[in-house]
Amino acid sequence: MALERLFRRRRPSGENRDVPELWTKCEACGAALYKKELKENLGVCPKCGHHHRMPAAERVAMLADAGTFQETTRLRPLDPLGFVDTKPYAERLKAYQEETGRPDAILGGVCAIGGVPSVLLVMDYAFAGGSMGSVVGEEIARGVERAAEEGRALVIVAASGGARMQEAALSLMQMAKTVMTLDLLWAKRLPYVAILTDPTTGGVTASFAALADVIFAEPGALIGFAGPRVIKQTIRQELPEGFQRSEFLLKHGMVDRVTDRRRLKGEVVRALRHLHPGVPYGVGV
Numbered sequence: 001m002a003l004e005r006l007f008r009r010r011r012p013s014g015e016n017r018d019v020p021e022l023w024t025k026c027e028a029c030g031a032a033l034y035k036k037e038l039k040e041n042l043g044v045c046p047k048c049g050h051h052h053r054m055p056a057a058e059r060v061a062m063l064a065d066a067g068t069f070q071e072t073t074r075l076r077p078l079d080p081l082g083f084v085d086t087k088p089y090a091e092r093l094k095a096y097q098e099e100t101g102r103p104d105a106i107l108g109g110v111c112a113i114g115g116v117p118s119v120l121l122v123m124d125y126a127f128a129g130g131s132m133g134s135v136v137g138e139e140i141a142r143g144v145e146r147a148a149e150e151g152r153a154l155v156i157v158a159a160s161g162g163a164r165m166q167e168a169a170l171s172l173m174q175m176a177k178t179v180m181t182l183d184l185l186w187a188k189r190l191p192y193v194a195i196l197t198d199p200t201t202g203g204v205t206a207s208f209a210a211l212a213d214v215i216f217a218e219p220g221a222l223i224g225f226a227g228p229r230v231i232k233q234t235i236r237q238e239l240p241e242g243f244q245r246s247e248f249l250l251k252h253g254m255v256d257r258v259t260d261r262r263r264l265k266g267e268v269v270r271a272l273r274h275l276h277p278g279v280p281y282g283v284g285v
Contacts, residue, residue: 021035022034022035022036023035024038026045026047026048026050026052027050027052028045028048028050028220029045029047029048029050031045031047031048033045033046033047038052039058041262042054042058042062042261042262043058043261044260044261044262049219049260050220051197051198051218051219051220051221051260051261053125053159053197053198054197054261055124055126056102056106056107056122056123056124056126056157057107059107059122059157060107060109060111060120060122062261062264062265063111063113063120063155063157063264063265063268064111064112064113064118064120065111065112065113065114065115068111068112069109069110069111069120070109070110070111071107071108071109072108072109072110072142072143072146073102073103073104073106073107073108073109073121073139074103075103075104075135075138075139076103076104076135077093077103077104077133077134077135078134079093079166080167080170081166081167081168081170083166083167083168085166089166092128092166096126096127096128097127099126099127100124100126100127102124102127103135104127104133104135104136104139105123105124105125105127105128105129105130105131105132105133105135105136105160106121106122106123106124106135106136106139106140107121107122107124108120108121108122108139108140108143110146110150110152113153113155113265113268113269113272114265114268114269114270114272114273115269115273115279116153116269116272116273116276116279117150117151117152117153117278118147118152118153118154118155118272119143119144119146119147119152119153119154119155120155120156120157121139121140121143121154121155121156121157122156122157122159123136123156123157123158123159123160123204124159125159125160125161125199128164129160129161130158130159130160130161130204131160131161131162131163131164131165131171132160132162132163132164132171132174132175132202132203132204133163133164133166133167133170133171133174134167134170134171134173134174136164136174137171137173137174137175137177137178138174138177140156140174140178140181140208141177141178141181143156144178144181144182144184144185145181145184147185147190148184148185148187148188148190151188151190151278152190153190153191153192153193153272153275153276154185154190154191154192154193155192155193155194155195155268155272156192156193156194156195156208156209156212157195157197158194158195158196158197158200158204158205158209159197159198159199159200160199160200160201160202160204160205161199161201161202162201162202162203162204162205163175163202163203171203172203174203174207175203175206175207176207178207178208179207179208179211182208182211188277189277190276190277191213191214191271191272191275191276192211192212192213193212193213193214193215193216193268193271193272194208194209194210194211194212194214194215194216195216195217195218195264195268196209196215196216196217196218196221196223196246196255197217197218197221198218198220198221198222199221199222199223200221200222200223201222201223201224201225201226201227202225202226205223205224205225206225210254213271213275214256214257214271214275215254215255215256215257216255216256216257216258216259216264216267216268217246217249217250217255217257217258217259218246218258218259218260218261218264219246219247219258219259219260220245220246220247221245221246222244222245223244223245223246223249223254223255224244227244228243228244231243246258
């Protein structure tokens with residue numbers, strides 16, 4: 001009887017139940033994955049190679065040389081329209097800020113990437129779906145200006161559902177602002193590398209994300225303006241297999257390279273060293 005009671009013990013619950021904290025399931029193949037191993041593998045499933053979405057801070061740690069990153073993104077969003085849908089925009093902002101620990105949907109700063117002085121900007125999909133409002137657009141514009149002033153390369157990691165509807169036209173204006181600011185970088189022949197991750201859609205794709213000197217995309221990433229469901233409903237036709245995925249865009253010339261995340265930094269460094277005018281051609285490549 002004692003042995004039977006041993007095997008019929010109640011499973012731990014609440015704070016003592018650590019199984020959900022240790023394991024997760026691959027979104028693609030359904031394999032049970034040890035969270036620590038998945039993180040060490042940069043969020044890439046070791047079973048099927050699926051690239052899970054990656055927190056912005058981990059993106060920075062992956063790309064910036066150790067000990068070189070200095071954060072510069074500190075602007076906080078406002079609510080100029082007093083927007084209310086199912087809840088006030090101000091309340092949504094507060095909730096996202098508490099959840100992510102940052103003021104808006106972007107994390108950026110100055111750093112070195114493979115020894116190349118750079119401005120690194122990473123969009124945070126966990127904050128309002130990485131939507132581009134006034135703060136995101138302004139931080140990108142300021143990052144471009146700083147890169148041009150200090151002779152740095154620009155690297156942007158895009159992850160966005162598009163414009164931020166709660167800011168209406170103010171959000172849409174960021175598309176023009178970010179595109180125009182890039183002229184400062186090009187005038188000094190400084191390199192701009194974009195990394196498109198899952199998802200990169202809407203006004204981000206239609207502005208700065210598609211204008212880089214070199215455009216990398218992660219495997220299987222959804223990249224486009226309108227989503228495939230909206231397009232299908234609009235044109236009333238079946239879409240090609242893999243439509244708007246990074247491999248489809250590579251085949252049709254819209255991205256330069258689809259790169260496994262585990263090799264991404266090396267390829268970004270190679271591009272920066274080839275293109276940056278302050279780095280002798282071929283050094284360290």
